[in-house]
Amino acid sequence: MKARLPRGFVDRSPDDIRAVDRMVGKIREVYELYGFEPADQPLIEYTDALGKFLPDQDRPNEGVFSFQDDDEQWLSLRYDLTAPMARFVAENFEKLPKPFRSYRSGWVFRNEKPGPGRFRQFMQFDADTVGTPGVAADAEMAMMMADVMEAVGIARGDYVIRVNNRKVLDGVLEAIGLGGDDNAGRRLTVLRAVDKLDKVGPEGVRDLLGKGRLDESGDFTKGAGLDAAQADRVLLLTSSTGDDLAGALAAMRGAVAGSARGEEGVQELADIGAMVAAAGYDDGRIKIDPSVVRGLEYYTGPVYEAELLAEIPNDEGKIVRFGSVGGGGRYDGLVSRFRGEPVPATGFSIGVSRLMTALKNLGKLDTSDVIQPVVVLVMDKDTESLGRYQKMVSDLRRAGIRAEMYLGGAGMKAQLKYADRRGCPVAVIQGGDEREKGEVQIKDLIEGARMSAEISDNAEWRAARPAQVTVPETDLVAEVKKILDAQAADRAGQ
C-alpha cells in the first residue's frame, strides 16, 4: 500500500492552521460588528437542494462529490455555502427574524480539475442577508467586504471591490436582440466572454463575442456569433469603468437603452454608488465596474467582487495577478425555489484559502509567534523518575508554559536533537546526579544555537555546555520563565 494524497487536496501544516484560525477570527469580528449572527450547516445536503443545476443523472459526480444513501436518495458534499444556507432559511423561515443576517465558514468541495491555487476542498467564509429587496443591503455587503480586506491586513489601494448589476448585462443583451429563452445559450457565451476581459483583453473578448478565439495553447473557443455592432455595444458597456461614476453610469445607460430591465439595473447601481459615496467608500475602495460577471446562473441583481491589486509574487517569485479573493451578489431566486413566495437575498463569499495564499505571498501572514513546548528530557525510565518528570511538566503547564515530557524511546542525544528540530526554546535535564542533589539543568536552546556558530570543535562545544544553567529543582518554573522572557524580549528587539 502506497501512502498518497489524492490530487487537489492538501495536508495542512501547523503554521497554516494557526494562520487561518487567526484570519478567520479577524473576518468574524467584522461580520459580528455589522450585526451578523453565526450559523452552521452540514457538509452534506440532498443533491437536489444544492442548486437547480442537478448533476447529470448519468454522471452524478460531475462537478460535485455525490453518493447514494441507503434509501437511494442522492447526497452531495456542498460546493458552496450559499445553497445550504438557502435550504436552512427556507426550512426555518417562520422562526427566523427577517431580514435574517447570518455568517458561516467551512469547507466546500468541487470535483473538478485542480490547478495552481485551486483545490478540490477549500474554505469559504460567507455572510448573507435574506429577506430584503433593497439595494441598501447590497451596498452594505460591498462595504463590509472592503472592511474585511483591511481587517486581514490588505492595505487600502491594494484591493478594490468592484460592483456591477446582472440586470445591466441582461439589459444590454436584450437591447441587442438576445432576449428570450431561445437565446439562453448565446447569452451564457456572451457572459463568459465578458468574464474573461481581464484575462484576454478587449480584443480577446471581441473574438469570443464573434466567431471565436484560438489561444496560445492551441485550444479554440467557439464564440457567441455576434455581429460587429452587437459586439461593439457589449464592449461599450464593459469599457465604461467607474473612476468617474457619473460618466460610467451615462455610458451604461447608453448601452442598455431600450431595455427597461437594463435601465432598472443602472438605476440600482446609481443608488449603490450614492450610498457608497455617502459612507465615504468611494475613495477607490468600491468601484462600479460593468465587466464584473461573477458566476453565471443564480445572481439576479447587483454582483460584487473583491480583487487584489497588489503585485504578488508566487512561490517561485514571479509576479502574478492574483485576481478575485471573494465575491457575491443578489440571488432572489435561491430561497424562493423552496417556497411559493419570493424571498430576496444577497450575500458574499470569501475564498479563505485563496486569501490566505495571497497574504502569505504578500508576506503579511504572522505565523511565527507560537512558542514550541519546553521539553523535559527523560534520563531514567523507572516509575519514580518518570513521576518526577511528569510533575515538572505539570508545574510548567500550571504556570501557562507549553511543556511536554519526552515520550519516545531514544537516548539523551536524540532527545536533544528532537527538541532542536521542533524548535523548542528550552530543554530540562535531570539525570541521577542532579536528582540526588535536588537540581535540574536548564538549557536555552535558542541561545545555544547562536553560540554554536562560534564554536567549531565538538569537544570544546560539549565541554562548554553553552547556555545552560543548573538550579534547584524548586526553581524550575521561575528559571524557565526567566529564559522564555529573555527570548521574548530578544525577539521583540529584532
Next chain:
RNA sequence: GCCGUUGUAGCUCAGUUGGUUAGAGCGCCGGAUUGUGGAUCCGGAGGUCCCUGGUUCGAGCCCAGGCAACGGUACCA
C-alpha cells in the same frame, strides 16, 4: 475535454552513440563522543529507472500503447 512538458533513491537531479555491479548533492540512520543540539570526519541504509508490450546479443536510453504528475486552455451550478 483539448494542447504541451515531465516521469531515475525520501527530496533535487546527472546518466555519453544502446554495453557489464545505475550515480551525485541534500536529507535520514549510526559511529568518532556510555550524559549534551550545531560544525567536522568516517560508515550505513535506501531503487519495480512510471507500467505493459515491441526492436535488439543487450534497453534507464530506441519504438508503440497506457498511466500519473505538472503547466496552459475549456468547463466551474
